[in-house]
Amino acid sequence: MGLLHYLILSLLLFIVGAAGFIIKKNVISVFLCLELMLNAVNLSFVAFARHLNQVEGQIFVFFVMVVAAAEAAVGLAITIVLFRNRNTLSVDDADTMKW
Amino acid sequence: MTDFLWLIPLIPLAGAAVNGLAGRRFPKPAVTLVACGSAAMAFLLALGCFFDLMKLEPGARHVLKVYFSWIASGDFVAKAELLLDPLSAVMILIVTGVGFIIHVYSIGYMHAEDGYYRFFAYMNLFLFSMLTLVLAGNFLLMFVGWEGVGLCSYLLIGYYFDRRSAGDAGKKAFIVNRIGDVGFILGIFLIFLTFNSLNFQEVFRQIAGGAQRFPVEAGIGILTAIGLLLFVGATGKSAQIPLYVWLPDAMEGPTPVSALIHAATMVTAGVYMVVRCSPIFSRAPFALSVVMTIGILTALMAATIGLVQKDIKRVLAYSTVSQLGYMFVAAGVGAFSAAIFHLMTHAFFKALLFLGAGSVIHAMGGEQDLTRMGGLRRHAPITFWTMLIAALAISGIFPLAGFFSKDEILWSAWSRGHPFVWLFGFITAGLTAFYMFRLVFLAFAGEGRYPEEVRHHLHESPASMTGPLVVLGVLSIIGGFIGLPAWLGSNRFFHFLEPSLSMALQPEHPEASHAAELAFAALSIAVALAGIYTAYRLYIKNPKRAGELAVRWKELYRVLSRKYYVDELYDAAIIKPALSGSTHVLWKWADSKGIDGAVNGAGQAVQYFASVLKGIQNGMIRSYAAWIFLGTVAMLIYIYLFWPGY
Numbered sequence: 240m241g242l243l244h245y246l247i248l249s250l251l252l253f254i255v256g257a258a259g260f261i262i263k264k265n266v267i268s269v270f271l272c273l274e275l276m277l278n279a280v281n282l283s284f285v286a287f288a289r290h291l292n293q294v295e296g297q298i299f300v301f302f303v304m305v306v307a308a309a310e311a312a313v314g315l316a317i318t319i320v321l322f323r324n325r326n327t328l329s330v331d332d333a334d335t336m337k338w
Numbered sequence: 339m340t341d342f343l344w345l346i347p348l349i350p351l352a353g354a355a356v357n358g359l360a361g362r363r364f365p366k367p368a369v370t371l372v373a374c375g376s377a378a379m380a381f382l383l384a385l386g387c388f389f390d391l392m393k394l395e396p397g398a399r400h401v402l403k404v405y406f407s408w409i410a411s412g413d414f415v416a417k418a419e420l421l422l423d424p425l426s427a428v429m430i431l432i433v434t435g436v437g438f439i440i441h442v443y444s445i446g447y448m449h450a451e452d453g454y455y456r457f458f459a460y461m462n463l464f465l466f467s468m469l470t471l472v473l474a475g476n477f478l479l480m481f482v483g484w485e486g487v488g489l490c491s492y493l494l495i496g497y498y499f500d501r502r503s504a505g506d507a508g509k510k511a512f513i514v515n516r517i518g519d520v521g522f523i524l525g526i527f528l529i530f531l532t533f534n535s536l537n538f539q540e541v542f543r544q545i546a547g548g549a550q551r552f553p554v555e556a557g558i559g560i561l562t563a564i565g566l567l568l569f570v571g572a573t574g575k576s577a578q579i580p581l582y583v584w585l586p587d588a589m590e591g592p593t594p595v596s597a598l599i600h601a602a603t604m605v606t607a608g609v610y611m612v613v614r615c616s617p618i619f620s621r622a623p624f625a626l627s628v629v630m631t632i633g634i635l636t637a638l639m640a641a642t643i644g645l646v647q648k649d650i651k652r653v654l655a656y657s658t659v660s661q662l663g664y665m666f667v668a669a670g671v672g673a674f675s676a677a678i679f680h681l682m683t684h685a686f687f688k689a690l691l692f693l694g695a696g697s698v699i700h701a702m703g704g705e706q707d708l709t710r711m712g713g714l715r716r717h718a719p720i721t722f723w724t725m726l727i728a729a730l731a732i733s734g735i736f737p738l739a740g741f742f743s744k745d746e747i748l749w750s751a752w753s754r755g756h757p758f759v760w761l762f763g764f765i766t767a768g769l770t771a772f773y774m775f776r777l778v779f780l781a782f783a784g785e786g787r788y789p790e791e792v793r794h795h796l797h798e799s800p801a802s803m804t805g806p807l808v809v810l811g812v813l814s815i816i817g818g819f820i821g822l823p824a825w826l827g828s829n830r831f832f833h834f835l836e837p838s839l840s841m842a843l844q845p846e847h848p849e850a851s852h853a854a855e856l857a858f859a860a861l862s863i864a865v866a867l868a869g870i871y872t873a874y875r876l877y878i879k880n881p882k883r884a885g886e887l888a889v890r891w892k893e894l895y896r897v898l899s900r901k902y903y904v905d906e907l908y909d910a911a912i913i914k915p916a917l918s919g920s921t922h923v924l925w926k927w928a929d930s931k932g933i934d935g936a937v938n939g940a941g942q943a944v945q946y947f948a949s950v951l952k953g954i955q956n957g958m959i960r961s962y963a964a965w966i967f968l969g970t971v972a973m974l975i976y977i978y979l980f981w982p983g984y
Contacts, residue, residue, distance in 0.1 A: 333959070
């Protein structure tokens with residue numbers, strides 16, 4: 240298994256996440272897709288770190304995980320508030336922020 | 339004491355700051371103390387500096403104090419530097435001395451006015467600006483003072499800002515002065531371009547220097563151009579043809595302001611500047627003859643207008659314009675020290691005349707029309723006697739101050755080969771005596787031409803007003819003795835000024851006999867007495883006669899009382915075209931259509947393009963995500979295809 244295999248897997252995961260993000264309407268699903276994309280990137284970081292024999296990529300993964308955790312906390316809070324106010328979980332109903 | 343030279347302008351500035359910022363909360367005595375105290379301290383310091391200067395050898399009387407580098411940009415360096423030499427010493431003594439006296443007078447005159455503190459703050463600010471002007475060691479600092487006095491003049495003319503005419507007069511003074519200032523600053527530019535310096539001493543040394551780069555110019559050269567531009571500034575500030583029109587209107591300000599700014603000090607700034615630049619002017623004969631011609635024409639014209647004015651302050655205003663003309667005549671014939679001599683004596687007696695007029699107006703409860711006065715001699719004796727002294731002094735009666743200085747000017751004009759200038763000046767002297775005594779007779783002699791309730795109100799002014807009158811009266815009597823003409827001894831005043839004028843080129847003129855000078859002095863006195871006698875005949879002996887003459891010479895009288903229609907002429911030739919040009923071209927076309935159109939058009943264009951693009955921003959997160967995704971992909975493709983190395 241070379242670097243290429245990891246990158247292909249990472250790419251597939253990322254495409255699944257991005258497509259899901261665009262297609263899915265439920266906020267929770269959108270969240271899951273977001274996490275999928277982040278972890279796809281994490282995978283390529285780790286793969287590169289191993290391949291180039293350098294530690295920076297692995298350190299970056301920690302950063303991404305921390306940010307993802309924070310983002311999950313904020314995002315879930317927003318989801319709860321959204322549900323309380325609008326009684327819905329569809330992202331398409333939260334469209335008042337426009338021109 | 340010269341170490342404290344910088345304090346002379348700065349103390350009045352501090353006074354202005356204190357009164358201007360906090361004076362509203364002070365009781366009146368505190369305001370008075372700050373204002374008059376700072377003027378008095380400046381005067382004492384000026385005296386100290388003067389005596390220090392006297393201790394030096396005449397050749398060494400040139401103290402230049404450089405404090406800091408004010409502007410330095412490439413070749414251009416302007417320093418904050420003050421210059422104390424005989425010329426500026428005389429000026430600071432006049433400014434602080436007369437200024438202090440008028441400050442004291444104002445205590446009484448302004449006691450009932452609103453904005454008492456505001457008045458004194460402006461007055462102190464004026465002292466600061468004027469002292470900066472006369473002490474400045476280079477052209478640029480002088481220009482700062484020059485503009486500062488213009489500002490104070492504007493503020494004080496418009497002191498009664500709730501009166502429309504006062505506001506208009508202030509604006510008129512400011513705008514007319516701006517026209518002159520353009521000339522002045524262009525002159526400064528030209529000086530820097532030519533000499534690469536703005537310091538007086540440096541510029542004058544280059545002009546007078548051994549290399550003979552700047553000989554006397556036969557035709558029109560660079561010095562003539564500089565001189566003429568500077569003189570444009572002087573005509574604005576010193577109210578000469580064609581820019582004199584603001585000074586009569588400036589009488590809208592309180593009377594002490596007219597005395598200090600529009601008679602004794604500020605309006606003489608132009609004369610001071612011409613004398614300060616005497617090394618330039620004396621090498622530019624054409625510029626000098628322009629100065630002389632403008633001066634004598636202004637003197638004669640203003641005197642004729644003064645003959646028929648009814649407002650007591652306007653008579654004095656035209657008289658000031660006329661006397662300033664005399665000073666420019668003196669400078670124009672090359673008698674620079676005579677110009678400063680007349681400047682000094684004029685400061686005494688004209689300030690006295692204005693303060694006396696203020697005392698009259700005060701007594702009359704605000705009345706300024708001479709035809710509604712009369713008989714005030716009994717009610718205001720001190721005012722009467724001091725005004726009489728001033729009138730005699732300005733008429734040139736021996737041995738009062740005005741005689742010596744005016745005679746010196748007329749004699750210089752004659753002895754340096756300008757007989758026509760002498761003749762005009764001679765006529766003007768007669769007219770001056772006439773209109774001055776017309777004023778004195780109308781105000782103080784005969785019976786009162788006012789209603790009974792005014793008569794009850796009549797009173798002599800308080801001591802704070804009559805005191806300054808008496809001091810100035812004494813100065814008007816003895817002020818001339820420091821400049822005795824040659825036939826009465828040596829002229830110490832001219833001797834004292836010599837070091838300041840040493841770089842000026844003295845024109846060769848034949849030494850005339852003392853007998854001739856004496857004869858001309860006798861002629862001057864004779865014409866003054868003739869003027870006084872005429873006024874006596876017309877206004878005391880036969881009071882109806884003046885009215886009859888006005889009817890007989892109806893056309894002439896109307897032209898004079900309408901001031902030669904100069905205001906109307908300016909209105910038709912300059913103000914109306916400027917106004918309609920600004921309205922129709924600048925406002926309705928350039929501003930409304932051009933500038934507004936461009937701004938509104940930009941807004942409309944943005945709105946149009948936005949209406950196309952705003953469809954993207956629909957609030958749908960999924961659509962945003964799709965756009966971001968597409969954008970990223972597009973960027974990656976672009977980088978892959980077009981960036982080298984990928």
